Amino acid sequence: MQGPNPTEPVNYTSFSYPPTLKEVILVCTKAVNALTIGNENRLKMQVEVLAASTNETEEIINTRLTEKDRELQFLRQCDELNNDAPAL
Numbered sequence: 312m313q314g315p316n317p318t319e320p321v322n323y324t325s326f327s328y329p330p331t332l333k334e335v336i337l338v339c340t341k342a343v344n345a346l347t348i349g350n351e352n353r354l355k356m357q358v359e360v361l362a363a364s365t366n367e368t369e370e371i372i373n374t375r376l377t378e379k380d381r382e383l384q385f386l387r388q389c390d391e392l393n394n395d396a397p398a399l
Contacts, residue, residue, distance in 0.1 A: 330338075344352050 344356070
């Protein structure tokens, strides 16, 4: 489960009155992160963001590598067919 993004402002106009527990938790979580003196929460969130970014980058790289492998295999097959074809 991912928490709220502390860099985005809270849109208070979208909340109902009385606020739901989820809305209260969202506001409080943002307030705690903004008011915390230590860097532990900020660093933890940075690590989570970087880890997600790294996973996304790895998926993109793996997808492109798979595409290039298929392309290389196709080109090798074409080359074999060209080499096996009788010369005219």
